[in-house]
Amino acid sequence: MPEANTPVLNHEDALAPLVVFDRLEVGPVRLEPKRLVAPYRLTVAGEAEQTELIYTYEEDVFDPRSPESRNLADMIAAQVALNYGLFCRDIVFNGLFDKTDRRFLREMAKNTAREIFVNKFLVPNPFLVGDAASLPAVKAETYLQARLIFPRGVRVEGLRPWKTDPNRHCILSSGGKDSLLGFGLLEDMGREVHPIFVNESGRHWFTALNAYRHFRDSIPNTARVWVNADRFFSWMLRRMPFIRKDFAGVRSDQYPIRLWTVAVFLFGALPLMQKRGMGRLIIGDEFDTSRRVTTRGIRHYDGLYDQSIWFDRALSAYFNGKGWAVNQFSMLRPLSELLIEKILVERYPHLQEHQMSCHATHKAGDRVKPCGKCEKCRRIVAMLTALEADPTRCGYTRAQIKTCLTALLDKGLYSQPTAEAAHLLHMLSQRGAITVPPAEARAVRPYPEVMRLRFDPMVSPIDGIPEDLRVDLYRICMEYAAGAVAPDRSGWQPVDPFSHPDLNRPRAFEPGQSAAVETMAADTPPATFFWGDLCWPDAMDRLGIVDTALLPVGAIEQHGPHLPLDTDAFDADYLARRVADGCSAPKPLVLPLIAYGVSYHHEAFKGTISINNDTLANLVYDVGISVAKNGIKKLVIINGHGGNAPSLNFAAQRINQDARIFVCVDTGETSDVDVDRLIETPNDVHAGEIETSTSLAIRPHLVRLDRLQMEVPAFTSRYLDFTSKRGVSWYAHTHKISASGVMGDPTKASAQKGEKMWAVMIANLVGFVDQLKTMTLKEIYQRKY
Structure with missing residues (x-):
């Protein structure tokens, strides 16, 4: 018998409408030195359909005869399946998986099922139709309805560990401000950096295209991975009866269903990290992406788990459990996105001109241009305007800038009010870029901490990055920040990061010196x-x-x-x-x-x-x-x-x-x-x-x-x-x-x-x-x- 997990739900009937697939089967992977192809077979009411998930590399990264390569390829191929634990009766993973892999896949599938249920079905979602659009809030021990099955006879233990160097830094790259700033900071500090771009099939790749072309032509160690994950996600959506048939034409700043996305790209970069011996994996996430909130009585990560500090720790623990000696973290967690934009604009303008955050872009000649209408465009234009920077440098027209600023108060900056939004609107109001109606004036006020480094022991600890990066990084950031703060019971209080007792604490999972x-030994723990x-x-x-x-x-x-x-x-x-x-x-x-x-x-x-x-x-x-x-x-x-x-x-x-x-x-x-x-x-x-x-x-x-x-x-x-x-x-x-x-x-x-x-x-x-x-x-x- 295969190994499986049996979910226990408190209210099975309430979630039953979501179980629309009998079986999703992954693999076995076909492996080539530069390519992996993973069959995905979907069975509904006895009828089976099949598609393929493909990752392609520009250099040899796999040895098809090696169990280590096959194991890594199987884990890469498995990631997209974790989005469907709420909708399948069985998910079968064919391939080489050890105990660490199986535990990781189970835990992430469980977490993702809860995040998707809460953030895609209990909050307004323009892609839903039918009964699924009005599900009751169900409190369950687990929302994972699928059995995860690992057929016996294909397990592997005792794989060789990787040889990695913590002085080599992989930065998961895109056209966004976070990865651009992360690269700029590491290069500024004289570190060896490998920008790895993951090329999504479809228009989403356009957001990275301007930056990728610049890096490809100018920056050593740049690499690209091509994956058809976007096409696969669309293939699955077309088979979900509770998703609108015209979902591709709906303008929205959210994906219809999936929430386990970053790992799909992150795992795709791992073969290059293994080949090049990179010991650090840097993702670009800021202060407010690590959240624990409650929706209708259910505690969750606000749909941002794969951008949170808990994700960093879970992945670092998994990597080290595998013997891969890879440490994952974000250097930007103490920064707001407004402070990130400020440092990028003022210190690295040669990188900022390639910034693109819009997912509805279009090509104009040899450049990609933003739509100038979506929530992300409104935020970028608002931040650049508040910082007295020129949005035309990264592709916005004067007409788009005006449209974005006009729409700020009508459509908002974020999906919910935040200190960052209030402070940004305050800055725009102070500069005369917008006029705030009296009825909304109370919501537009300064939050000084937004422009400071925020060292919160839970979501942005001062020792959240390796010790050898801290002093150099914080010195650069402090040149542009209005100081640093840490929380106490009365609010944010000033701190000196360079005399903080945690400045020299070693980071977990980091070999270091x-x-x-x-x-x-001499430090008192928090x-x-x-x-x-x-x-x-x-x-x-x-x-x-x-x-x-x-x-x-x-x-x-x-x-x-x-x-x-x-x-x-x-x-x-x-x-x-x-x-x-x-x-x-x-x-x-x-x-x-x-x-x-x-x-x-x-x-x-x-x-x-x-x-x-x-x-x-x-x-x-x-x-x-x-x-x-x-x-x-x-x-x-x-x-x-x-x-x-x-x-x-x-x-x-x-x-x-x-x-x-x-x-x-x-x-x-x-x-x-x-x-x-x-x-x-x-x-x-x-x-x-x-x-x-x-x-x-x-x-x-x-x-x-x-x-x-x-x-x-x-x-x-x-x-x-x-x-x-x-x-x-x-x-x-x-x-x-x-x-x-x-x-x-x-x-x-x-x-x-x-x-x-x-x-x-x-x-x-x-x-x-x-x-x-x-x-x-x-x-x-x-x-x-």
Whole structure:
């Protein structure tokens, strides 16, 4: 039987009109060095139709014989299907998919189904007809109605990781202001940039055409990917009975149905990133694209999930879980779109002249021109006029400019009132570009924060980009911004980004430099997720929205002659903080470290401090029961010392028995298989290649390189090998095995290995905890799908 997910809906009858397809089958992909072709077969009432999704590259990017290429191609081909989980009974993915792929596809399909239901069916949509245009608001455990099926026999595990360089930056490019500014900033900072344009079939490509021609002729490393996704989406729309037959002729600033679109282009750029070894993927999203809102009682991402900071984190976690070492982020999250336009106009006018945001463009000679009528055109003209820039530079005629400004108050700037819209109208009014009627004057007022860098810890944190970019980027932006601000309970307050405590915090998923990672040790994590930093009223607020906590447990014990005694304690605490920092909002709470562990076996070496098994088990049990009384329903114990495992597992059982909450212990289980692939040493279990590498990555100044010595244990029976898959659990005093206290080979350690190990451990736990915190106890105990 295939693996599938079984959705559970509270009101199946209400959503039944949307299930119009019996089966959507993807693949298997036909692969060529420069091309992938994915058959899509759609079955309705026993009748099957087929079309093809095609991606074409200008250079060889695939090896058709390689399982890694086939796996990547299958994931690229799968993305468009995630838009149809609300409308199909089954979606079948034929191809090579590992556990990380399957988990990612399920979670994104679930999220997208909810976003489409709320943002395409519960709000006005000019493309809908029939009963679907007036559906009731349905509260459901999941809106994913399709079973996602991965036929057995075509799975793959253990794919080779990518070799990437964080100094190489891929920018997902178009004719929009965001990608143009992103490129300009990276080039300004002297970084290696690869602009990758994804050429949609149809007229949407026109928006990128002016910029692409300029980049193709002038900018090294520019590349283009052609995909017929637009034609595929139209093919699907023509088969949806609740979509107007004349949808192609309807003027609208929204797509009829789809909301999982950015990933269709983003995944298309990945083969070029793999070939060129690019370690950073930059998308262009500003401050207000990360939103959590409620519509008719349903919490969602306002249809902008694939432009949000949570999307960045989900994709970075997926990439790192695959071993691809790709870090996705936007450099523009602290900026409003008006501030983005200001910097682009004033610092990079040679790029701004190629700006095009209109999706109803037309060709005029060798240039593409905007329509001058749509919402996007009104916004661009309004911003350029407010900034005293000339809209004709990027293609608007004087007549179009006048039309756009006249229509501002009648048709509006945005689909709903925002601080950005009010401030922009205020600027236009101050400059005499528009006349605001008295009845609307109250809605037109200044919001000074719009022209400042806004460092919000949830949607635009100061450490939301890699540490090595921050100072240069913020210095450039501060030349054009009216300062920087951060929120408190009374509103936006001025801050100095260059003295901010988070300026040097390493970003999750980023290998970076050892020195940069080391600064994490002295930093206090944001009070929003570190339990010990909260005042009790703040704790009450946080516990109202967070039911997941991380408890780091370590040990104070010898780690050979070269590593500090607190290695296990420090590492457990460091890992817990980095995992929480990498999780999407609301972040799990991190409990204060329990530093002492069961270390009797190391007591022959001075400096070791040990507590007995009962003491540790009782302490952890008491903490678990207490946090459960505070409202925690999911407790993840992050164990930094293997000798603690029996006591922690016993404590976890008791907490589960008495408090009836979910408790688990991770002593490396989520990452050991990945970390083992990075080392050369067998039986490397204590102060060897692994622990010395991870210490070199974050605390190199505490590693005594002059004292490194190899002492790899060897045993008479293979069943006694500590790292053998057939090994038994057994216990011994360390000095009987090793005279130095080392069990492994620290001479083979390196900071580079340590950075990879941390990246893997953090990414795997972030993926697990992010999934866990969204699940109810019922969903944990019984499979969701």
